[in-house]
Every structure is written in C-alpha cells, then in structure tokens.
Amino acid sequence: MQHRRKVSKGVIFYIISDFVLAGLGWFLFFFYRKFYIQRVPFSQEFFADVNLQYGLIIIPIIWLMLYILLDSYRNLYRMSRMKELVRTFVASILGTLLIFFTFLLDDLQYYPESYQNYYQAFFGLFGIHFVMTVGFRLTVLTLSSWQIKSGKVGFRTLIVGSNQKAVSLYQEITAQKKSTGYDFIGYVTIDPEHPNGLSEHLEHLGGISDLSMLIQEYQIQEVILALEKSEHERTKSILNILERHHHNILIKVIPDMYDILLGNVKMNHVYGAILIEISPHFIQPWLKFTKRGTDILTSLLVLVLFSPIYIFIALRVRLSSKGSIFYKQERIGLYGEPFMIYKFRSMYTNAEKLGPQLSSDSDSRITPWGKIMRKYRLDELPQFWNVLKGDMSLVGPRPERQFYVDQIAEHAPHVYQLHKVRPGITSWGQVKYGYASDVGEMVQRLKYDILYIENLSYSLDIKILFYTVLVIVQGRGK
Numbered sequence: 001m002q003h004r005r006k007v008s009k010g011v012i013f014y015i016i017s018d019f020v021l022a023g024l025g026w027f028l029f030f031f032y033r034k035f036y037i038q039r040v041p042f043s044q045e046f047f048a049d050v051n052l053q054y055g056l057i058i059i060p061i062i063w064l065m066l067y068i069l070l071d072s073y074r075n076l077y078r079m080s081r082m083k084e085l086v087r088t089f090v091a092s093i094l095g096t097l098l099i100f101f102t103f104l105l106d107d108l109q110y111y112p113e114s115y116q117n118y119y120q121a122f123f124g125l126f127g128i129h130f131v132m133t134v135g136f137r138l139t140v141l142t143l144s145s146w147q148i149k150s151g152k153v154g155f156r157t158l159i160v161g162s163n164q165k166a167v168s169l170y171q172e173i174t175a176q177k178k179s180t181g182y183d184f185i186g187y188v189t190i191d192p193e194h195p196n197g198l199s200e201h202l203e204h205l206g207g208i209s210d211l212s213m214l215i216q217e218y219q220i221q222e223v224i225l226a227l228e229k230s231e232h233e234r235t236k237s238i239l240n241i242l243e244r245h246h247h248n249i250l251i252k253v254i255p256d257m258y259d260i261l262l263g264n265v266k267m268n269h270v271y272g273a274i275l276i277e278i279s280p281h282f283i284q285p286w287l288k289f290t291k292r293g294t295d296i297l298t299s300l301l302v303l304v305l306f307s308p309i310y311i312f313i314a315l316r317v318r319l320s321s322k323g324s325i326f327y328k329q330e331r332i333g334l335y336g337e338p339f340m341i342y343k344f345r346s347m348y349t350n351a352e353k354l355g356p357q358l359s360s361d362s363d364s365r366i367t368p369w370g371k372i373m374r375k376y377r378l379d380e381l382p383q384f385w386n387v388l389k390g391d392m393s394l395v396g397p398r399p400e401r402q403f404y405v406d407q408i409a410e411h412a413p414h415v416y417q418l419h420k421v422r423p424g425i426t427s428w429g430q431v432k433y434g435y436a437s438d439v440g441e442m443v444q445r446l447k448y449d450i451l452y453i454e455n456l457s458y459s460l461d462i463k464i465l466f467y468t469v470l471v472i473v474q475g476r477g478k
Helices: 002-037 050-069 081-104 115-149 164-174 208-218 229-245 257-262 285-305 307-320 368-375 383-389 402-411 413-420 428-433 439-454 458-474
Strands: 155-160 182-189 204-207 222-225 250-253 276-278 326-332 338-344 393-395 424-426
Touching: 002 050, 002 115, 050 081, 050 285, 081 115, 155 164, 155 208, 164 182, 182 208, 204 208, 208 229, 222 229, 229 250, 229 413, 285 307, 285 383, 285 393, 285 458, 307 338, 307 368, 326 402, 338 383, 383 424, 393 458, 402 413, 402 439, 413 439, 424 428, 424 458, 428 439, 428 458
Parallel strands: 155 182, 155 222, 182 204, 222 250, 393 424
Antiparallel strands: 250 276, 326 338
C-alpha cells in the first residue's frame, strides 16, 4: 500500500510540474516574442499584459489536456524514458501547432510583415516548451529507474507455475546485478498438491482457485505466468480470473520461440528476462476521451431535447398498468462492477416473482404499451442517464445480470472479456439479435460483441449507431 501511495503522489507531482513548466514556458516565450521578435523596449507594462496573464492559466490547461490524451500520466516506475522522449516530442509538436494557430496566428499587430517571424515564433514556442518539459521528465524517470535498480522500489509479484520454466525465470531475474523491480511474494501452482520446483526458492501459496484471494490478501501488483506447454490450456481461464476481478494487475507471460520470431515480445529491460506484457488498458487514450466526450454531449442533448417524449412515455406507462414508471435492475458493467440500469417499465409488476426470466415475442408479462416501447426501443431511453453518469456508453456490449453472466460463462468463458469496456445502450450484437430470448441467443450475440471489442474504433461506433437508428425507425426491435 505504501508503494501505491508513492506512485500516486509521483503522478500528482508529475501533473503539477507539467502545469508549472507549461506556465513558465509561456512566460519565457512571451518574453522571447516581445524582446527578440518584436524588439519592444522592456517596461513594467510587460507584466500587465492580459495575454500573458490569461495565458499563464489557459495555456497550461491546454497542455495538460493534450498530455492526458497521449496517456502521459501513468505509473512513473513503469514508464520508459525513450518512449517518454518520443511522446513528449509528439505532444510538443501538436500543442505548439494548436496554440500557434489558435492564439498567435491572428495576432498580426505584434508581428512585422515577414513570414520569418512566424517561424521564429513557432519554433521558439516549441523549443522552449520541449526542452524544459523533456528535461524535467527524463530527470524524474532517471531517478525512478535508479530507485528500482537500487531495490528501493519494487512491485509485489506472484508467479503462476512451478516447473522448470518458472525456476529458470526466477533464477534469471534474481541473478541480475541490478534489481528489475520484482518483489516476489510467492507462487501458485496448477496442481496445489504438487508444489515442486520453486518450493526451494519461494513460498508456495496455493493453487489457481486461490489466485483471486491471494492477490487481495498480499496486494499483488504483477502476476507472471510461467507455464509449461502442457499447461497452456489453463492460460485463458487464468487470464479470465485476472481480467475479471483485478484490472489494475500487470500480467506478464513467458513467450514461446514462435512469439519471439513474430516480434510479439515487449522488453522492459535490455538485460532482464524476456516477457510478454498483457496490458489491461487496450483502448487508446484519445479514443477513450473521444467516446466519453461523445457520450456526455449526446446524453445531455437527448435528455434535454427529448424531455417532452420522456414525459409522454412516462404518462403512457402510468396509464398502461399499475406500478412504477421506471424499472431498475442490477447489471454488470466495466471491470465486472455492478450498477443499476434504468428503463421505462414494459412489464406488469412482479414479472419475475418466480426468478430471473428472459422475455420473448409472445411473453404475456409484457404490457400492450410495453410491446410498442420494446418494438421501437423506447424503454431504453432512461439509459441515457446511465450514460451521463458513466455507468454505460452509447455503444458497447449490452450489460447482463450476474445470473446470466454465470450461465453464459459455462458455454463461453470469454464472456468476461466484455467487461473490459463500458456496456452500451446499443451494440453490434443488439443490432443483429435484439433482445435475447434464451442463453443460446446470448452466446450467439457474444460473438459479435467480442468482434466489436477486437475492432473497437470511433468509426465502428458511428456505424452501429446508424444501424440502431435504422432498426428503431423500422420498428424491428423485439
């Protein structure tokens, strides 16, 4: 826990420093522009310039938003200096272009009629900001790297496996002259009754069934899968456990020679053990930011502009049968966390007094008005509130109850992959199948939702939304 607080403080320090450096960079650029490009005599009016004063607040905010989009604020102890150098260079180019064309290009009264001055301004802003920012960042990351190599900082690591591969990996890592950041807590085995191999080096903590409990008890931060080829069929089930309950855990696996030849191996240390890193955060920051921004803007517009329709539907639900206007139910969302989903009630009250049941076209529990709502998906309109809250997205796999998630998992364990993203009001599977009438249809719909995740893009979201509107207009919802 102390290490995690240290990481959190390090990221906060990184953000504050970026803000301060961006403000200082703007101040130095303003000085450079006034006295080098414009050649204005220095006076006290320089400090009273409103462009300087407003810029000291607005410009750093712009830089911070850009850094967030480029995923600059992560665990400092896991960041590569070379990648951070490239990331900062790209961010500096993009930020300078944005600031130049937004704030500087039309500021003609400050420039003589010479394009050379525009080039001087652009490269001056870029050079000042980049040199200051990258210098600071590389210094911080160098200090972080030194803390890891000296053994002052380490990640609580658990090894899954106990055969020769696991032993060789452990010996290779611990034989390094400098620490690579692994703080080994123990290991678990496929067969808990035969804890051979690593028992001479580490404590045997149990089997795969104990994995989730051990991660919580020992506050594990990294898990290394060191399995033999004969044990590879268990890899998927282990990944499902880790990705379902522990999305902040960094997972690494020992590559086969086939992976190495294909170039699928990511190395964090030149002299360290070769491992493939499985990142739980597979959505690019810019795409996540764009999707969330679209979700917020669209849900706000729908809730405001369609408010008369909401009122009309609410009155019709009230008149259709006894019971509440809205229906809420617990569903499973992002990272397997439960949330309450909201709908206009389309069934008679106590429709599930005999337990969870899926609906069908001829379901007698659905009210006459409910059939109309479900045909045109009007019952889903309250979910724009879920989208605004952040429980859901406009497009994403439809959320299910834990009761049905467990049933689907018996036929398709990869159902937990859906919890990598926010569930949606509509999905590729929803467009193809509509409301699922049984678990078999849920499994069939799952294929399309997995394909959506594997091909996630903003253009695909737009396409699914277009087809959803088409389904609604044609009244082809179940």
